[in-house]
Amino acid sequence: MDFDPKKNYYDILDIPETATPEEAKKAFKKLAVKHHPDRGGDKAKFQEINEAFQVLWDERKKSQYDAYRKWWFSGGFGDGGFWWFGGQGGFDVDFWDLFGSMFGGGFWGGEESRANVGGDDIQVSISISFEESFLGTSKKIAYSRNVKIANIQDKTCSTCHGRGRVAKRVQTPFGIMQSQWACPDCGGLGKTYTKDGKSLDNPFEKRKDTIEVKIPEGINDGVYIKFTGKGNEWLDGHDGDLYIKINITASSLYERKGDNLYIKVPVTIFDLVLGGEHEIPHPEGKFKVKIPKATQIGDMVKIANKGFGKSGIFGKKGDLYLIPKVDIPKKLSKEEEKLWQQLAAL
Ligand SMILES: [Zn+2]
Known part of the structure; x- marks a missing residue:
């Protein structure tokens, strides 16, 4: 990749000269997102950021750049302009990998990979209630x-x-160096576009879209639902995908472990000793359950097939566990206290 010793790449990425490759990468990502032409940013500015990053995140290139700059400022080059690093470096692969993971290939895919690149994937998060995740x-x-x-x-x-890419070979004090990069005039697309005689930066426009997402019963927190081809469109059918991330809001009532559902039920000491009927909440609607006689503190009451999942011949539903939460009476009347004392004396 070329670099221009007159340009201050540190200023362009807004990092100090002591910045590590990781810091350069971080700064680049932030700026690239902001200035990416795919997202309406300025192409020239983006290329400048791109150029700075390619040099500063590679220790070898960074040290060459620093050396060139020293030489440049001491008058070594005259008005020589651009200089190139050797083409064999790992830059292309690393760079496209990094970029690919940010934009799914996007405009800046290379010549060889163009057949494989596609539109960006899009990720959207939605929140649903615990009850909705159940039903x-x-x-x-x-x-x-x-x-x-x-x-x-x-x-x-x-x-x-x-071709989507341009290459240059240049005689330098270190021999002939060559590099190629995405064509600046078509952004790597290989074509230029016009509409009604006006030239377009790229053949895409942002559009609002809606999609109906059917969320299956028993879905887990953090799961993605994929819609193939519903991400950003691309030229030849390699449209990106849409990923809907499901976030389940925590419930104060319910808890999930595997396919089992847990509900805390407030009970009295009498319920545990004598047994009792209780109405409990449930995502499918309230219903009554019997707490068996002599239920021990810490025991759970299991109700089969009332947990998560599908019932049926092939489906297996989880179970429901009631966690009795014992309320010890805080205030006793004189009479009540007497009765408890009688019980205690038994
Ligand atoms: Zn071109």
Whole structure:
């Protein structure tokens, strides 16, 4: 990759000269998201950030850059302009990997990989209640994504002749060096686009979309539901995917462990000693359960097949466990106290 010793890459990434590669990467990610042309950012600014990052996150290149800069400022080059690192370095792979994970390939995919790149994946999170996670539900999600602009004309890019990448070979004091990068005129697409005679930066526009998400009963917290092709659109059908992340709001009433459902039920000491009937809450609706006689403190009352999951021949439902929470009377009347004393004397 080229670098220009006159440019201060540290200023561009807003990091000190002592910054580690990790710090450079962090700064780059932040700025790249902000300035990515795919997201309406300025292409030139983005390329500058890109260029700075490629140099500063690689210790070898960073030290070369620092050396070049020293040399440059001491008058070594004259007005030589750009310089290139050797093409063999790990940069291409690492860089596209990093970028791929941020934007799913996006505009900046290389020539060889272009057939494989696609639109970005999109992730949206939604929250559902504990009860909804038990019963299943359906939600309408609104989100925005890139879609192809209708009725546009395209032309093979004259800068890269459709390859999407440009390369340069340059004689330097260290021998011939070569590098290639995404074509600046078509952003790596290999084509340029116009609509009604006006040229477009890219053939996509943001559009609001809604999607109906059927959430199955018994879904777990943190699960993703994938909608293939519902992410950002791409040119030749390799549209990105939409991932809906399900967050289940914690409940003060219920708890889930595996497919079992746990409910805390307030009871009296009489309920435990003598047994008693209790109405308990349940996502499917309240119902009455019997607390057996002589239930011990700490014992749970199991009710089979009232937990999570599907019932039926192939399905296996979890169980429901009641956790009796004993309320010891805080205040006794004289008479009550006498009765308790009589009990105690037995
Ligand atoms: Zn081009």
